[in-house]
Amino acid sequence: MDWDKLRIFHAVADAGSLTHAGDTLHLSQSAVSRQIRSLEESLGTTLFHRHARGLILTEQGELLFDATRSMAKRLDAAAARIRDSEEEVYGELRVTTATGFGTLWLAPRLSKLYAKYPELKIDLMLEERVLDLPMREADVAIRMKEPSQADLIRKRLMNIRMRLFATKEYLAEHGTPLTMDDLSTHRLICQNPNAHQVAAGARLVEELNEHDIRSKLFVNNYFGVLQAVLNHLGIGVLPDYLVESAPDLVRVLPDLESGEVPVFLAYPEELRHSKRIEVFRDFITEEISAHRKNMRDDEGSH
Numbered sequence: 452m453d454w455d456k457l458r459i460f461h462a463v464a465d466a467g468s469l470t471h472a473g474d475t476l477h478l479s480q481s482a483v484s485r486q487i488r489s490l491e492e493s494l495g496t497t498l499f500h501r502h503a504r505g506l507i508l509t510e511q512g513e514l515l516f517d518a519t520r521s522m523a524k525r526l527d528a529a530a531a532r533i534r535d536s537e538e539e540v541y542g543e544l545r546v547t548t549a550t551g552f553g554t555l556w557l558a559p560r561l562s563k564l565y566a567k568y569p570e571l572k573i574d575l576m577l578e579e580r581v582l583d584l585p586m587r588e589a590d591v592a593i594r595m596k597e598p599s600q601a602d603l604i605r606k607r608l609m610n611i612r613m614r615l616f617a618t619k620e621y622l623a624e625h626g627t628p629l630t631m632d633d634l635s636t637h638r639l640i641c642q643n644p645n646a647h648q649v650a651a652g653a654r655l656v657e658e659l660n661e662h663d664i665r666s667k668l669f670v671n672n673y674f675g676v677l678q679a680v681l682n683h684l685g686i687g688v689l690p691d692y693l694v695e696s697a698p699d700l701v702r703v704l705p706d707l708e709s710g711e712v713p714v715f716l717a718y719p720e721e722l723r724h725s726k727r728i729e730v731f732r733d734f735i736t737e738e739i740s741a742h743r744k745n746m747r748d749d750e751g752s753h
Contacts, residue, residue: 452493453493457490457515458519459472459483459486460486460490460515460516460519461519461520462476463487463506464498464499464512467506467507468505469484494511494515496509496511497511498511524588540568540570540571541568541572542572544573544574544727544731545576546575546576546590546593547576547577547578547591547592548575548576548594549578549579549593549595549672550577550578550579550672550673550674551672551673551674551676551690552595552673552714553575553577554577554672555673555692559696561573563738564731564734567730567734571730579647579648581594584600584719585600585602590722591717591732592718593608593714593715593735594714595611595712596650596712597713598715598717600717602721603718604718604720604723605715605717606716606717607713608714608735608736609713609742611691611692611712611714612651612708612710612711613651613652613655613691613709613712614690615686615702615703615704615707616680616693616697616700616703617686617701617703618681618683618701619699620683621680622703624683625637627701628703631662631707634659634662634664634704635664635665636665637664637685638664638667638668639666639667639668639685640667640679640680640684640685640686640688641656641668642656642672642676643670644656644660646669649709651711651712652688652690652712654709655707655709666685668685676688677693680700686703692742692746694746695742695745
């Protein structure tokens with residue numbers, strides 16, 4: 452099969468248009484069309500349905516696009532490894548983690564990494580969906596549970612727990628609950644029990660919801676929960692790592708907390724020798740060590 456024709460097919464399938472693919476490939480629309488027809492003839496099948504709004508892949512086209520997409524990801528991985536230098540750190544590093552952790556813990560610390568390696572380009576992908584590292588949807592992941600995929604190098608970074616927090620202003624106005632039953636007169640702010648979240652956090656929310664709490668605010672990520680708490684809307688279920696970055700928060704019902712949530716760093720085996728992965732791993736390890744010390748100091752001061 453002609454590699455050049457496959458490259459052109461992939462661009463057309465990705466763009467859904469001969470014109471847009473031509474712009475990307477710096478080829479005329481007619482040249483792109485000729486290559487697609489030639490590929491279809493060599494395979495003895497139709498790859499696209501043509502209509503006024505663009506092109507739609509046929510079933511056979513979808514099969515070929517799955518193959519070229521996989522090839523493209525593998526080629527990107529190979530190119531990344533080739534570009535990695537023993538002396539310099541540059542190029543793109545795609546990092547995926549949960550919205551809350553990425554927004555509230557990781558992003559504020561990245562200035563230290565950029566200070567050391569200003570030519571590094573980080574693509575931070577914050578979402579609850581677990582991206583496929585072996586298929587190169589991302590280079591490195593920080594996840595709130597141990598990854599189950601094969602061919603991954605994984606490192607346990609720390610454990611976190613979900614706890615209850617409120618602002619001093621909120622508690623001054625509404626009072627500080629001393630028992631679980633006292634929560635009935637407060638507004639609980641948490642992730643929806645059905646939302647994608649760490650299992651330990653969901654269990655704590657379910658336990659709290661067994662009590663007669665008259666007012667609730669559900670948000671689909673911890674960043675939103677934190678913003679609501681900081682604006683004095685109620686008592687929020689939040690990860691304990693926020694104590695460091697939000698010193699105005701007060702812990703409520705200090706004996707109540709979730710089970711431990713493990714935090715793992717993971718990356719594909721094939722990137723074991725990547726310089727970019729190495730410096731990111733070392734950076735995260737150092738920041739976790741500093742974070743643990745700050746957490747111990749903070750708990751010791753109370």
